[in-house]
Each structure stands twice: as structure tokens, then as C-alpha cells.
């Protein structure tokens with residue numbers, strides 16, 4: 479008889495194998511790109527923020543530019559960004575396949591068309607939501623603090639100073655260690671220097687991917 483633990487691990491692996499990360503950019507042109515998203519249960523939405531100061535909120539389809547019922551959905555908080563992409567992203571797990579409209583709660587951006595929808599179905603469409611949003615004067619932020627997702631590093635490696643900076647810190651603390659361990663074994667400090675330079679050599683994209691999969695797997699195991 480298979481143990482519960484092995485069943486859970488198999489389930490976690492099965493989920494990980496199928497989960498996709500879908501990137502959605504809150505653009506400097508005040509639209510979400512893409513604005514219509516097809517997502518499967520377990521997929522991760524990764525919201526990326528361009529200037530100037532957008533947010534993303536899960537909406538109640540019936541009331542455009544208003545959040546879902548208290549305690550459900552998600553809110554990223556605001557991501558003020560001067561240029562390029564913000565170096566943080568907001569990641570949300572999709573649970574199920576029901577339609578979820580979303581909008582930026584900054585100023586009149588929602589009415590201006592900064593809206594999107596996950597898994598439109600039947601008469602719940604982006605066009606219908608957008609049309610009803612367009613007549614509204616303002617949108618609602620559900621409080622001050624983000625919820626329903628996690629803030630993570632932007633893995634845009636073409637402009638990722640944060641991962642290089644971390645590696646640099648690791649390298650300098652390693653060299654500090656080797657100078658203080660001059661009394662001890664110099665071979666030990668030499669090997670730690672080698673391993674940190676190996677890390678620097680690796681593609682930062684693959685490192686962050688394996689880290690996030692590890693964290694997700696752990697979360698799944700702990701949730702059950």
C-alpha cells in the first residue's frame with residue numbers, strides 16, 4: 479500500500495510538471511499585456527510592472543473596478559516604477575478555471591481600460607467588463623497591504639542587477655572567510671572560492687527557476 483507521504487509527493491510532482499508561469503505586464507501605456515489570459519488550475523500568474531505606478535486587483539465581475547469579496551482574490555499593492563520594469567513582480571497562483579477579471583486600482587486607469595480577464599467564459603468577457611468599467615469615475619483598492627500572492631524578484635536577466643549583486647556579496651564574504659582562515663586550512667578556503675565562482679558561471683535564469691520550484695514543492699508538501 480502506498481504511503482500517504484508518497485502519494486502526496488507524487489501529487490506535488492504532477493502539479494509541478496504541469497504548472498506554467500504566465501507573465502502579464504502592467505505597461506507604461508496603461509494596459510495589461512496580455513489582457514485575456516487562459517490559465518489552468520495551479521498555473522502562476524506573474525505580474526510585471528512598468529511606469530508609472532500601477533497595481534493589480536482581482537475584481538468582482540458584476541462590479542467593474544471593485545475588488546472581490548473581502549478575504550478572496552488578490553491585491554499587489556502599488557509598484558511605483560521610474561523606467562524599465564520594476565525589479566519586483568507579483569505572483570499569484572490560479573485556483574480553478576472560473577473567470578477572474580482584474581484591474582489596476584490607480585486613479586482612473588481601470589475606467590481607462592487597464593483591465594484584464596483570466597479564463598473568460600460565456601457572457602463573461604473582457605469587452606463586456608471593459609465597457610461597464612469605462613463609465614466609472616474611480617476604482618477601489620482593497621486596503622493598503624498586498625494579499626493573495628507573493629512579491630518576488632523580477633528574473634528579467636537582461637536588466638537584473640539584484641542577482642549579480644547577491645553573487646558579488648557571496649564572493650566577497652567567501653574571500654573574507656579565506657583571509658580569516660589563513661591560520662586554518664588554506665585548501666578549505668580555496669574550494670569555497672571555487673564553488674562560488676561556479677555559481678557565478680551558471681545561468682541566473684535556471685537558478686531562480688529551480689529555487690522557485692523547490693519553494694513551491696515545499697509549500698505543497700506542507701499544505702497537506
Ligand SMILES: *[C@@H]1O[C@H](CO)[C@@H](O)[C@H](O)[C@H]1NC(C)=O
Nearest residue numbers: 531532556557558559584585
Ligand atoms: C503610488 O500610488 C499610490 C496610490 O495612489 C500612492 O499612495 C503612492 O504614494 C504612489 N507612489 C508614488 C511613489 O508615487
Ligand SMILES: *[C@@H]1O[C@H](CO)[C@@H](O)[C@H](O)[C@H]1NC(C)=O
Nearest residue numbers: 561562563564634635636637
Ligand atoms: C527586460 O526589461 C526590458 C525593459 O526594462 C525589456 O525591454 C525587455 O524586453 C525585458 N526582457 C525580458 C526577457 O523580459
Ligand SMILES: *[C@@H]1O[C@H](CO)[C@@H](O)[C@H](O)[C@H]1NC(C)=O
Nearest residue numbers: 560561562563564565636637
Ligand atoms: C534597469 O531597470 C531600472 C529600473 O527598472 C532602470 O532604471 C534601468 O534603466 C534599467 N537598465 C537597463 C540597462 O535597462
Ligand SMILES: *[C@@H]1O[C@H](CO)[C@@H](O)[C@H](O)[C@H]1NC(C)=O
Nearest residue numbers: 539540599600601602603606
Ligand atoms: C450570462 O449567462 C448566464 C448563463 O450562462 C445567464 O444566466 C445570465 O443572465 C447572463 N447574463 C447576462 C448579463 O446576459
Ligand SMILES: *[C@@H]1O[C@H](CO)[C@@H](O)[C@H](O)[C@H]1NC(C)=O
Nearest residue numbers: 551552570571572573626627
Ligand atoms: C489561490 O489560493 C492561494 C492560496 O490560498 C491564494 O493565495 C491565491 O490568492 C488564490 N488565487 C486566486 C486567484 O485567488
